[in-house]
Amino acid sequence: MDPADLSHHTSRRFNEDLERVRTRVLAMGGLVEEQLLRGLTALVEGDSQLGQSVAIEDRKVNALELTIDEECSRILATRAPTAGDLRVIVATIKIITDLERIGDECEKIGIAASRLAVAERPSDHYREVRHLGKAVQDLVHDALDAFARMDAGHALNVARRDRIVDDEYESIQRQCITFMMEDVRQIRRTLDVMWVVRALERIGDHAKNICEYVIYMVHGKDVRHTSLDSVESVILPRSG
Amino acid sequence: MISRAVRNLGWTGGILFRVGLTVLIGALLGFFIGRPWTGVAAALAVVLAWQWRRRLQLLQWLMRNSSDSAPEWRGQWGELATAMLRQLKRKQFHKSQLLRVLRQLRQSTTALPDGVVLLSPKAEIQWFNDAAMRLLRLATSDQGLRIDNLVRYPEFVSYLRDGHFESPILIRSIGPVEGWLSLQLVPFGEGQLLLMVRDVTSQARLDAMRKDFIANASHELRSPLTVISGYLETLTSDDTLDPLLSGPLVEMRRQAQRMNGIVEDLLSLSRLEAADREAPREEVDVAGIIGQLKKDVLARAVHPQEVMVVAESQAKLLGDTLQIHSAFHNLVDNAAKYTPATGSLHARWWVDADGAHFAVRDTGIGIPAEHIPRLTERFYRVDAGRSRATGGSGLGLAIVKHVLQRHGATLEIRSSEGKGSEFICHFPPDRVQQVTLQPGTNAL
Structure with a gap:
């Protein structure tokens, strides 16, 4: 048999393996996005049943993490990837961990939402929380898009937007403290709202992590714990 | 005259006639100088050289790619050039017509209010219009990427995987504006897929409003109806009442019961609609x-x-x-x-x-x-x-x-x-x- 032909064959199979894993990760991402949307809907519409079902559906996310994890280990063991391919696998394993954590946060939102459904709803229908929720949804969506497109420049922009989420979190937190000081009877309810807001802020952080893994995949530079401006100088010469 | 005669002779006849004529003229000329074979060879060489020249000219004309006019030659070379020109013109005409149709098609699909995405058999994005770009948040550079990597709604992913494309699916969009999207895949060609996206937010809202209205209206009607029925019940069993009234009262009770039936049916219909699909x-x-x-x-x-x-x-x-x-x-x-x-x-x-x-x-x-x-x-x-x-x-x-x-x-x-x-x-x-x-x- 022609050795060149064989190597071509294995590399094609390898590519297919990588492609399949990527599609699975993105399907998991889609599921997490939906969980987030349903959790927020449960909160805003006071639908305790929906909140419960979000909490239960988190099992699906966990199961997907296990399958993809196993698949990645299998690829590492059988194909022994190097360079870019190795980075893709390593980053994928990290991305699914973050996605699973986002799933856990969604579960928290679901539980808090079904608890809040029986409480009196605020007159503004959680306007601030909804706004923060929308920003976080977009953040997760765009982070996953950056992964699908392998677009490091876009990933950097998305990672920057996590700042906005953090700021909004701060301001809602201050607002909640004021509520609690004004009316002691509201503490229980406000704590549940804080629980949701905190989960959203954490989801924003996980989305930022995903963006950093995308930059790592494309440029081979680990940009965790570095300021985003110095990251820009790393990737700009290459991303044009 | 000669060419017509030659044409009448047919293929082989024509060639034989021409060769014969050349040989004869060459032999005659050679006869005058006393070397008939040299004459034949010279005549054949002249004819051959002439033919080569024409061939070269034809090639040059083709290379120049001037499609306006054929070189005006007599004989077979001229006919050949004209035939080629005709072919070329016909092809160009078809091509431009095809291009025009294609361009119009593209322009019209681009202008469509509904999103259209062309997918390869491997579900890779091949082409999409502006509406699809907006509704599904695609980017111009997304050609060649798998559609389910970017459109990640779990329901759509399983719809694509399962391959039952008879009816569209309804998706709650988290896109630029929150709303409802109807997605339908249509198989065509050799395993290719057409994804059609429609923004059905306003329809979904209207539908929800209608359902809510029916449910609320029937619910609100039920309480007064119960009161009316209750009084009618008491009145019909009251013996002290004027017997003239008993007929109308019975009829009123019957109609109240009927109305109750309608309200109950309306309520069960709206319950059915509210339940899971x-x-x-x-x-x-x-x-x-x-x-x-x-x-x-x-x-x-x-x-x-x-x-x-x-x-x-x-x-x-x-x-x-x-x-x-x-x-x-x-x-x-x-x-x-x-x-x-x-x-x-x-x-x-x-x-x-x-x-x-x-x-x-x-x-x-x-x-x-x-x-x-x-x-x-x-x-x-x-x-x-x-x-x-x-x-x-x-x-x-x-x-x-x-x-x-x-x-x-x-x-x-x-x-x-x-x-x-x-x-x-x-x-x-x-x-x-x-x-x-x-x-x-x-x-x-």
């Missing part, structure tokens, strides 16, 4: 339901003289017991209502390879063919006077249709006016739970 899969004891239905018919003051209600199978249906009961009850009740006392009513439940079936046949007044397609619409009446006389709400068949839809079943209606009607429900096999048949117990 697909009915749950609980075991439904159809044979038991059918036995109850038979008792109900026989308990009517006026019922057809021949009532046959048979469960030929003990197979259980996987669905919602209450919904199935209400659907079957409506069908049997309708048949009993529209069949005279001298008529007959047959209801049958059976299972075969195609699934399970419930058929109700009567010898009633029948339905004119033109009304059959619209029978399951709300408040649709074949004959306004008739259905009111029987006290129907006009919602029975609408309920039947909704229940069947939720069970993946279909309703078949056969009827001929004056002879009777047959309503058959067909349930798919996956909704049937088979049990081992015990001889002797398969008929009620």
